[in-house]
Amino acid sequence: MQNMAENAIVNDVDRESVRESPSKKGNRYPISQEQIDDVLNNELKDFAFPVKPTYNPRIWANGMTTGEMYKWGQLKDGTLSIQIGKQDRPDRKFLVDTILHEYYESQIMINQYSNAFYRQLSKKSILLQHEWIDEQIAEYFKGLEGKS
Ligand SMILES: [Zn+2]
Numbered sequence: 001m002q003n004m005a006e007n008a009i010v011n012d013v014d015r016e017s018v019r020e021s022p023s024k025k026g027n028r029y030p031i032s033q034e035q036i037d038d039v040l041n042n043e044l045k046d047f048a049f050p051v052k053p054t055y056n057p058r059i060w061a062n063g064m065t066t067g068e069m070y071k072w073g074q075l076k077d078g079t080l081s082i083q084i085g086k087q088d089r090p091d092r093k094f095l096v097d098t099i100l101h102e103y104y105e106s107q108i109m110i111n112q113y114s115n116a117f118y119r120q121l122s123k124k125s126i127l128l129q130h131e132w133i134d135e136q137i138a139e140y141f142k143g144l145e146g147k148s
Pocket of ligand 1: 101105130
């Protein structure tokens with residue numbers, strides 16, 4: 001999901017489970033910064049995150065990437081943050097998926113001003129942007145299967 005305030009853009013994970021209102025949600029599973037760090041150092045060690053994903057149990061989504069943008073689409077220095085919330089599912093693969101999702105959200109946010117591919121992508125609907133993100137994540141998990 002993407003909300004536009006004055007000159008800020010907020011991206012949230014836009015999965016079925018997250019679109020429900022918080023009151024309708026079932027269990028959400030607390031995690032820890034250590035679990036996030038462990039995923040970053042193992043499954044996602046080849047991904048250069050622009051900022052360290054940090055645990056915030058107070059956000060309503062599985063993950064949230066935020067940054068302040070200039071009106072012309074450039075990210076303001078030092079405003080990017082990737083937050084990981086409680087998770088809808090307790091398994092590690094779901095957490096990897098969440099963190100990777102936010103990685104790609106951050107890539108769109110960072111590169112939409114400077115890179116033609118990301119500029120085009122950022123102009124598409126949030127739904128189409130998420131189709132692209134989901135494709136990248138599917139590719140990642142397919143690659144893992146090939147290795148095992
Ligand atoms: Zn998203």
